[in-house]
Every structure is written in structure tokens, then in C-alpha cells.
Amino acid sequence: MKTLLQFKNVSKHYDKKTVALSDVSFSVNEGELVSIIGPSGAGKSTLLRCINRLIDATSGEIIFEDKDVLQIKNKSKMRALRTKIGMIFQNYNLVERLSVFENVLHGRLGYKSALVGALGFYSEEEKQQAIKILQSLGLDEQIYKRCDQLSGGQKQRVGIARALIQEPRVLLADEPIASLDPSSSKVIMDQLKKICSTLGITVLVNLHQLDVALNYSDRVIGISKGRVVYDGDPASLTDDHIQQIYGSDREALNLVVREPKEVAQKI
């Protein structure tokens, strides 16, 4: 399998004291669904935002499609990079006062010039594509509704639609289910899995929920205090590793996962 994304000794310091990431190295293959787990403040969000340069890493290399994204200086090249990277957020980050349709079309703004983008002109194909994506996510009836009328799970699906219409190669999901109830969480995680397996889009997802990470991902990366402490199969994640990531064992975390598949069904 081809490597799509590679971190080489990436560090991020906010100031001299606060270290968000230190010497992070890993690689992600095309079409993988990778979970990044770890306690709050471990640097998971920083890690994702370094990939699309919402945050600039202090040192190291981040190779995406054989190019180091940290070397991009040119504004238009930066925008071109970001169009290839979709992102969804814990708080959905939609323009709540606009319709679902407009919010999805925002995913195309990266391809537009300043004037066309500011005025919000979209081509007929783009509009058709938006409707198609919304239908595939089961939002046919919500297309012309304002986003503030939707439930959390529906909002997150709009967020996914906005990312998909970019036609990205990789999708970054920053705590996508942290504000959702269990059944909406399952819908969202199932969608991410489907996007990964049917569209071949690589998915990187930050998760709080260890059980969800174990059930859905092809690979798990555990982070603690800005360092990668586990990188491998979800099946071979042992109690020792969990101790290392979270600083406490499964029992203390109240996450007794003996049969992962069973838990998935309960969700």
C-alpha cells in the first residue's frame, strides 16, 4: 500500500514551556482509517491541524503526496493543499444562519477566486454534486433548512458533506462524536468507515472513546504528552499500552472491553 502522509520528527512548541507535540513520527497509508487516541491536552487536535497548516509545526517534516507541507510559503499553493484535505470538527463549525445547501457548497470555496467566492457563485455541477452527497448521507429533507434547526448528528453530517464536496484525498476528523449521543455517534462513525472503504478516502480521526477507536479503525496511534506511545493494530493494544497512554488502567477508566464487536452493537 502507498504511503499518503508521513510525519517525520514533528514538534510544536507554543512557547518555551508549552510543548504540544514532541518528535512525532508515523505514516499513514492510502485508504486507511487511523484513530488518534489520548487524554485531553495530549496534542491530538494540534497534530491534525498541523497537516492542513491551520497550525504551523515548529520543526520536522510532514510529507503529504510526496511534498513537505511545512515548506509551502505561497498562499495559492497553501489553498491548493487545503482543498485536498477535508476537515470536520467537534462543534461542526457550520454557518448556522445559512441553509444546509449553502453550507455544503462552502466546501467548494477553495477552488474559487476572491470575487466569485465572496459572492457565492457555484456551477450547476457543483450544486448537483451537493444534492447527491446530501442524499447519500440521508439529508434529502433537510437540504433547504437552516442549519440551526438541525440536530447535532445532522449538523455533523452536513460537516461531512462540506468536506466530501472538496473531493479530498484525506479527511481529518477532530473529535467528531464528542458532542453527540451514542446513536448519532454510531451513524457518524459508520459514515466515516463507509467513506474510507467505498470512496478510498484516508480518514484520520481524533477520539476520546477508546472502545469506538478499537472497533472502527484499521490502526491506532496513541498519544500522551505530545509523544507517540503506541502505533499499531487495535487488536494488539494491551493494558500496558493503555496505562502508558492514559496513565491509568482499563478498570480505572471504566472501559472494560472484552468483546469489542459486542460493544459496537450496543452503541
Add this chain to the structure above:
Amino acid sequence: MKINFLMKKRLYFLAIFLVLVVISIGSMSMTQFSIAKCFASIPKAIQWGFGNFYPAGDSFARLPEILLKLQETLLISIAAASVAAIFALFFALMGSRITKVNNFLATLSRFIANVFRNIDVSIWALVLLFSFGQSSLTGYFALFVASFGFLTRAFMETIDEVGSDTAEALRATGANYFSIVFQAIIPMSVSQLISWVLFMIETNIRAATLVGILTGSGIGFLFDLYYKKMDYHASSLVVLSLVVSILLIEQISNYVRRAML
């Protein structure tokens, strides 16, 4: 330990209270202000008000004149607030944490807004009086400058408050600056921005009376004129018409706010 903590807190508040009392009594004795005299004069003032300060028959003849000036004052207030809003939006975008172009422009626009905001409208009226003389233009500029300072600050905070998440999402899609501003920041904040402009119009109408007295224009000038001519009936009619128009404008702006939500 806990008792000590609470006791300390109580003593602290007591100390602050005592300091305030000392300051009040000190300034009262310095200005020879007496509370008893103050309250004693209230009934007399009310009596005078009812005796003289009401519109009587002949003062209604001045109504067309008053309404004309009132109209002028209202229009100046609205014009000052809405033109200031356009400039304020530009400066707010430059100064906001989220939409700033660079740090230099952000600091500069914050500084300008702060200078304009911290100087009161009546001071502006006096300062501008020297350059523009006693005219409606001076009143307009005074209101404009004060509105601009206040609105820039209010707009900046609104944008900072509502825009950051969506701006981040659009930046992540590769959208450029203008797309982010017009597709995310403006739609997210427009209702609050309009609400601030309406508030500014209301404030301006109130301030316009004072500015009018200082700059010799609008309804304030008329009030001053009648009052100094000791035509209390006519000046009370001026006050009454102001109160009615302020209440009316407030009703209209409340309606607009509700309709926008």
C-alpha cells in the same frame, strides 16, 4: 481554616465599604452638599414642574417648528449611525482577532477605535465646534465620530465571538480571505451587527439633544432657545415630543430585531 477564609473575605468587603463611605462623606463636606436639603427641595421642584413645565395652548402654535427640528435631529442621528456603521465594519474586520490582515493594521485600527470611543460625544461636539462652527454639520460629525468608535468596538467583539469556529472551517477548505468574510463572518454576525446599529441610533437621538444645545442645531437648540426665553410651555413641548419619538423609535427597532431572528 475555612472559617478564617470566610472571615477574611468579609473583612475585606467591610474595608472596601468603609473606604467608600469615607470618600462620600469627604466629598460631601467639601462641596457643602447636604442630603436633607436635597430631599427637601424635591417637592418644590415637582410643584414648579406641574405649575410651569407643561405645554399650554399658545405653545402648540410652535409645534410645526418643533416637528421640523425634531425631524432634522432624527435624520441626523440615523445618518450618523448608519454611515459610521460602514466605516466601523471595515475597521472591525481589520482589528478583529479572526479577520485581521496583519498585526500592525489590527493594532492601528484598535487604537483608532479606542481613541474615538473613549472621548465622549459632548467633548467631540465642543472640539468640532472650533473647526465647523455652530451648524448641523458639527452635530452630525460629533455623533458620527462617537458612533464610529463605539460601533467599531462592538462589531469587533461580535466578530470575535461568533466567527472563530466557522472561519476556521472555511480556512480549512482552502477558502480565501474574502470568501471567509462574506460567506461566514458576515452571515454569522449580521443580525447582531444590525442590532448594534439600532442601539446606536437610539443612543444618538438621546445624545443629539445635548449635542444640539452645544452646537446650536436641531431640537437641542430649540429647547435651549425656548428655555432661555423662559417659555417653559414650549420647551416642555420639545421634551414631550422627544420622549414620544424615542419611545416610537425603540418600538420600531424592537420589531426589526424580532423580525431578524
